[in-house]
Amino acid sequence: MTAIDGPPTSRRRHVLRLALCLAFLSTMFYLVAIARVIDVDGIRTLVAATGPAAPLAYAATAALLGATFVPGPILAAGSGILFGPLVGTFVTLGGTVGSATCCAFLGRRAGHASARELLGTHRAAALDAQLRRRGLWAVVGQRFIPGVSDAMAAYLFGGLGIPLWQMAVGALIGSTPRAFVYTALGASIGDLSAPLAYTAIAVWCVVAVLGAFTAHRGYRLWRRSRADSTVAATP
Template sequence: MTATVRRLLRQPAAVRFAILLLLVAACGVLLLVVPRPDPSELPGLADRLGTAAPVAAVAAGALLLVALVPRTFVTLASGAIFGPFEGAAYALTAALLAAAVGFTVGRLLGREFVAERVRGRLARLDGWFTRQSVFGVITVRLLPIAGFGLVSYGYGTTGARLLPFLAGSVIAAAPSAFGYAAVGAAVASPGDVQWFAVAPAGLGLIASLVLVRHWWRAERRRRAAEG
């Protein structure tokens, strides 16, 4: 841990939480003002990077997700560069890394501030996040409430556990990862794409719905037992 990070962690909880809010706001502003690359130029990037292309794609994708770039764009770009299957795999790896980074940043900068101030219904909500399993994370990830990076930061400020959060994030991201990567590959090379590559998206969506239903029934049984 660097001296700068140690000094940051010694700051009062309110100061660290303010830094977290400023970080998220800065990412939002950059998202609006920084131009996005031309999709037609993406396929040539892999050739120029050579064997380093997969590592660069995962690192860049994770950085973009942490900076609040929509996961749809990152996955489309990955599919355009590497094709539907490799593109989906690299996009999911980037999502896993970004989820870990966002969660960790939220935990270090915001958790203490939130834990000291939650009361009433907010305390019960925080307790719900603390008790969440993988199925609960999948449910929250599938809800259209916020972008991938913002949800990662927010989860870090709750009492949620890291491993269920990471597992749920990847499972929830899998269906759309295969679908959007296939679309990105189709845009880059229409004649080369085999559209059965989209099939994993359909299977993943069905699996996600089954998991959400299972979690929902388990939650209802738990609440009934507590009542």
């Protein structure tokens, strides 16, 4: 008997817990990413006042802000404005990896146990096996797909139980092109006709094409695996 076949009261409790987590994250996303209740410009000014420690302070602050759904392009552009395209890119990556790891950790703590209970023993074991084999590249692929909230995806990956090292390494690999793009655009904000701005736009176009290809391929693989599962389950 799998965990999903347990008492209805237990299932309802886990469903309620996951629903509350999702409602909280959705509310945070609206308030921060859409309503913009956080003054990013003011925070950037405070960080710049820390002097030589500003790059580390900005990376740590960006990690926390990213975990609360402040859009990554805004944080990366701020890094480019403060530190230039080279140092700024590394600062952006530091904030991005920190944010991804933080989100995955919190998602794991908040929702992993309930997700496993609802999936059941066999499905949870199959998911764990999939994550061990493809979790790293799932994170990398997600980072290439445009229009997907990195923070929300990281919370979801954490809830599914992806190891934190896979989340960190995958975010580093998958976020590097976009980190350069948005940081370089921030550094070029005063002259968008500069070669650096054109280079950033060209990289962005390549990343967008790769992201669309990744999403399409991922969907096809998912449909194929569903079809194989259906055939295997047919008597």
